[in-house]
Amino acid sequence: MLKVSDNRRFLVHGDGRPFFYLADTAWEILYRLDREEAEFYLQDRAAKKFTVIQMVGLVEYGFAKPNRYGQIALIDSDPLRPNEEYFAHADWLIACANALGLTVALLPTWGDKWNKAWGAGPEIFTPANARAYGEWLGRRYRNANLIWVLGGDRHILSDEHKEMIRAMAEGLSEGDGGAHLRTFHPPGGHSSAQWMHDEPWLDFNMWQTGHDRNRDTYHAIESDYARTPVRPCLDGEPGYEDHPASFNPANGYLDDYDVRKSAYGAVFAGACGHTYGCHDIWQFLNPAWAPPVTYAHTPWREAIHFPGSGQVGILRSLIESRPYLTRIPAQPxxxxxxxxxxxxxxxxxxSHGRYALIYSASGRPFRVHLDRLSGEKKTMHWFDPRTGAARFGGDVPRQNVKEFTPPSSGPGNDWVLVLDDASCAFPSPGSSVYSGA
Known part of the structure; x- marks a missing residue:
């Protein structure tokens, strides 16, 4: 099972090995896909180096309509009467993901079931039945590889809302014996920390920066990274690939460059991982079965091949190619x-100065205080976040400040400078995965 690292900045396996949270938003997979389709999707995500699949038990769209096997989640919309056949499919799906090495970040319910500010609803939860439903889920998935994600894209607007979330979180841990980590998925432009940072059940913070172009995701992470008590943090829903910018098709659709800027900005600012999303994938767009939501326009079996879904795995490989648990933000x-x-x-x-990674979103030159890194001599590579290829740039002698110019510039020409203490003999950042501390 996963836990928080000793320095409270990262997630790790039970034996202390680093766990890079690289998630995809498959919110409605339980409702919209059959087993053949679900297995096809999960195999693709495992092959692309994802480690987490974010999905929902009680979905937002179509809650009252049967899933692909003709089953509804709850009998008479009652959280105390879960439909065994619906959750048997959930059992299969979670087991399939786990068998492929994927952890499931499971939302017990979408937020419209406790705060119908928008969406289909209905509001069905009270603190009492939220605790009971959580305990039932916790017992059922006690031995699965899971992370519990409370919330579901809604604001906390009252003490009762907060008490419902707290009761469900406590019920989950009563059911699973505290085996799984817990976080909270907030609405766009907000962090779980806004409402939950001091809650004793919260293990790490989650942002939703939302679906605008050029969102400063790094500022969002910086704010949570600086909070006390210290908790790991990440962006659990940045701008989706193929999502209309600011929900307006006239603004164009977000692409893989938007994905990379959000991902590198957040992770380099101190996030313990990142979440990728595709607008067509979260709803598994199939117009023959359900109409598109908010201008989705690419069938999901086509959208599964969008380049951003592979490029976030390249980011994971880069991070894992260097010592992991000592990584810190380094704007100074x-x-x-x-x-x-x-x-x-x-x-x-x-934190020991043995390496630095510097992301230039459009290939703009920059200057680096080399004297703040270790080693009399450093090696440099230009790492291409589009392909994962690394260009060796030679040795850099010790000096105070040096300017570096990426290989190309302009929109879409993002690059990562990799500086290593030459005495450490790290592998090329484009070749292998580092397994040390």
Missing amino acids: LLASDTSIGTDHIQATQD
Whole structure:
């Protein structure tokens, strides 16, 4: 099972091995896919180096309509009367994901079932039945590889809302014996920390930065990284690939470049992982079965091949190619302005100074305080976040400040500078995975 690292910044396996949270938003997979389709999707995500699948038990769209096997989740919309056949399919799906090495981040319910600010509803939860439903789920999935995600894209607007979430979280742990981590999925532009940071049940914070172009995801992570008590944090829902920017098709659709900027900005700012999303995948768009939601326009079996879904796995490989649990944000390493318009530069480094990774969102040159890193001599690579290829740039002698110019510039020409203490003999960032501390 997963746990929080000793330094409270990361997630790790039970034996202490690092766990990079790389999730996809498959919110409605329980409702919209049959088993052949679900297995096809999960195999694709496992092959692309995802580690987590975010999915919902009681979905937002179609809650009252049967799933692909003709089953509804609850009898008479009663949380105390779960439909065994519906959850038997959930059992199969979770087991299938786990067998492929994927952890399931399971939302017991979408938020419209306790706060119908929008969506289909109905509101069905009270603190009492939320606790009972949570305990039932916890017992059922006690031995599965899971993370519990409370909330579901809704605001906490009252003490009763907060008490319902607290009761469900406590019920889950009563049922599973505290085996699984717990977090909260907030609405767009908000963090779980806004309402839950001091809750004793919360293990790590989750943002939803939302579906606009050029969102400063790094600022969102910086704010949660700086909170006390210290908790791991990540963006659980950034802009989806193929989502209309700001929900308006006239603004164009987000693409893989938007995905990369959010991902590298967040992870280099201190996130313990990241979530990818595709607008067509979360709803598994199939117009023959259900109409599209908010201007989705690509069938999911086509959208599964969008480049962003592979490029986030490249980010995971880069992070895992260097010592993991000592990685920290490193903006003071930069001797240049970090942002000019949307052309952001974000740095992360090893706390011992053995390496640094610096992301330039549009290939803009930048200056680095090399004297803040270890080693008389450093090696440099230019890492391509589109392909995972690394170009060796030679040795860099010790000096105070040096300017670096990426291989190309302009929108879509993002690059990562990899600086290593030459005495550490790390592998090329484009070749292998580091397994050390």
